[in-house]
Every structure is written in C-alpha cells, then in structure tokens.
Amino acid sequence: MRNTDELFAQMFPQQARQILASSVYVASKMSKSLRDEMISIPRRASMLAGHAFPVFIDRLMAKQIDEIDVGQFPYQYREITIPKCGHAYIEYHSPIGKFHIKKSNKANALPKAAVHRVSNAMSNKIFLDLGSEYIPENTSVPFSLITYGHKNFNITFIQIGFPTWDYSGWESNYCWDISGDISKELVEYIEKKAAGELKEEFYENVTQKFNLKLKQG
Numbered sequence: 001m002r003n004t005d006e007l008f009a010q011m012f013p014q015q016a017r018q019i020l021a022s023s024v025y026v027a028s029k030m031s032k033s034l035r036d037e038m039i040s041i042p043r044r045a046s047m048l049a050g051h052a053f054p055v056f057i058d059r060l061m062a063k064q065i066d067e068i069d070v071g072q073f074p075y076q077y078r079e080i081t082i083p084k085c086g087h088a089y090i091e092y093h094s095p096i097g098k099f100h101i102k103k104s105n106k107a108n109a110l111p112k113a114a115v116h117r118v119s120n121a122m123s124n125k126i127f128l129d130l131g132s133e134y135i136p137e138n139t140s141v142p143f144s145l146i147t148y149g150h151k152n153f154n155i156t157f158i159q160i161g162f163p164t165w166d167y168s169g170w171e172s173n174y175c176w177d178i179s180g181d182i183s184k185e186l187v188e189y190i191e192k193k194a195a196g197e198l199k200e201e202f203y204e205n206v207t208q209k210f211n212l213k214l215k216q217g
Contacts, residue, residue: 004127004162004172007142011097012160015072017181019064021158024101024148025182026190027056030199032153049153052202057101058090063194075099082116089116097141098123099160104147107157108175111147113167121163127171147175155179 012020035049062077075092082088092099098120102111111117123140145163149156161175 004174007097007162008144008160008176011094011099011142011144012176012178014181016074017160017178018183018186019061019068019073020101020146020160021178021181022183022186022190023060023064024057024146024158025155026187026195027053027060028148028150028153028155029191030056030195034199034202035153053150053153054101054103055202056198059198060190060194061092061101062090064190067193080116084115091120093141095141097144099144099146101146101148104149104159107149107159107177108170109147110163110167110169111145117145117163118167121167122165124162124171125165127162128165146178158182 031049031053034052035045038045038048041048058077065073065075065077074096075094077090077092079088080091089100092101100117100120102117104111120143123143126142142162144160146158146160148158157177158179159175159177162171163169164171
C-alpha cells in the first residue's frame with residue numbers, strides 16, 4: 001500500500017509543478033488571445049479556442065521537455081493512439097509514475113471516464129490495503145491526472161490527483177492545488193520561447209481551413 005502524500009512529493013517536486021502549472025496558464029492566455037482575434041466567426045471562436053487549449057498545453061510541455069535538463073522535469077512524453085476509435089492522446093511517463101493532462105468541469109471532479117483513463121487507473125491498485133500477503137498483479141507505475149478548469153479562458157484551478165483503481169473518485173478523496181505554483185519568470189520564458197510560434201502555426205491552419213480574417217495589432 002502506497003502513501004499518496006509521499007508519492008505526490010516524489011512524482012511532483014516543486015520544479016515539475018511550476019512547469020506544469022505555468023504551461024497550463026500560458027496555454028489559457030494563448031487560447032483567450034486566439035478567440036479574441038477570430039473576429040470573423042464570433043460563434044465559432046470560442047469552440048476553436050477551446051479545441052486549441054489542450055493542444056497548446058501538450059505542445060508547450062513537449063517543447064520544454066525537449067529543451068530542459070531532465071532533472072528539472074523527470075518525464076518523457078509519447079503519443080498513444082486508441083485502436084478502437086483512432087483517438088490519440090499524450091501520456092507523460094517516467095520510471096516512478098505516469099500522468100495525463102485533462103480539463104475537468106469543476107474543481108475536485110474526475111474528468112469524464114474514457115477508456116485510456118479508466119484502464120490506466122487500474123495501476124492504482126497499489127493504493128489498496130490488501131494485506132502483507134498480496135502479490136501485485138503487475139508492476140505498473142502509479143497513474144495521476146493533472147486537471148484544470150477555466151471561465152472565459154481564465155484559469156480557475158489546476159490540480160493533481162490519483163484516481164482510484166476503479167475510476168470512481170480520488171485516492172484519499174483529495175487533490176493537490178498547484179495553481180499557486182505558476183511562476184512569473186517561467187511564464188515569461190515560455191511565452192518568449194514557444195508561445196508565439198505555436199500561435200502562428202495554429203493561425204495558419206485555421207485561417208486556411210475557414211478563410212478567416214484575424215484582428216490585426
């Protein structure tokens with residue numbers, strides 16, 4: 001049986017929490033800016049910006065993982081495709097744990113059940129107290145979720161939690177709030193290094209598809 005507090009501290013030291021929280025925050029700013037600049041389709045603007053939000057998060061995270069020292073953020077990333085539906089998602093993994101990043105409807109709430117989240121949550125049987133004679137079914141590392149929410153693309157929460165093995169709630173009925181780990185210095189660095197390039201790339205794809213006019217200046 002594992003202790004969630006100890007595992008959280010091990011999997012998410014301060015530098016890792018700062019990178020996660022700051023990336024989500026920058027992605028929210030980028031998405032809000034994107035929505036505000038799509039003046040020719042106001043009804044679709046929020047929808048497109050909402051779809052861009054998680055993409056921005058993963059691209060910003062990938063950019064930092066590719067460039068920073070592994071000691072600052074001890075995770076790698078991989079894209080996994082679900083065979084049945086063809087949906088792809090990004091998983092962050094290390095020898096000590098794995099996690100996904102997903103929007104949630106409200107603080108302390110699990111994101112909607114999906115096959116990749118439910119199946120990964122099975123790893124969290126390590127939290128069950130099954131007695132000293134219990135032999136684990138596998139050696140899978142613990143699984144956690146980084147969840148976030150926003151109102152009008154203004155961040156309302158960023159949390160980390162370990163889903164129960166049956167995806168019915170959170171281990172210890174608790175999530176850690178990491179919104180306070182947003183770093184002003186790191187936000188400025190991310191915006192300078194990656195945000196502008198990613199926005200331009202998204203603009204090109206969207207304007208070509210919908211023949212949009214974006215607000216200038």
